[in-house]
Amino acid sequence: MTEASRVPWRYSTDGISIALRVTPRGGRDEIDGIETLADGRSVVKLRVRAIADGGEANRAVIELLSKALRVPKARVRILSGVTSRLKQVAVDGDPKALGETLRGLTAGKSEQKD
Template structure:
């Protein structure tokens, strides 16, 4: 079950990133986190930038609203989407993750 938490006018969640993949995609759920594959390598912040841009594009929000709060040098990252509630985020992620439950 993926946890989504509303905090400071946005939604906070954890991502398990898999860099150097053949394509960027939302894969599923891993240990309470959203698992994504990223085409970019974790060099010079490229994977972090792609992580934010890819999630923004996938969810239909402006990329400046998606930020990494912690885990810049880790595969486990804590992200926020500014101006979005947990229920809205669950709906948008649910379009990509059919069998995943969300803990609001």
């Protein structure tokens, strides 16, 4: 498997798109690393304290990513998976800097899921 296929984010001219697996009511707001799903896709694991009700977990995801990537909340938006644990999120900004920050946040926290 190549490095690119293990990285759960894609670069664009406007920023990056990140594949996430979110755990609501996870006890804390934290990025837990990278996980490979049973179908072979890689996702960034994220946990938030908020419950999955009325968009609270989605707001917590946006807040966590904006803080972790040091961008304004307005630059983080959910592209798909609004009602799902699996989400696709876009973050506008310098793609190279965002990718390097994400790599640092997820380094050494990867695991395989059967």
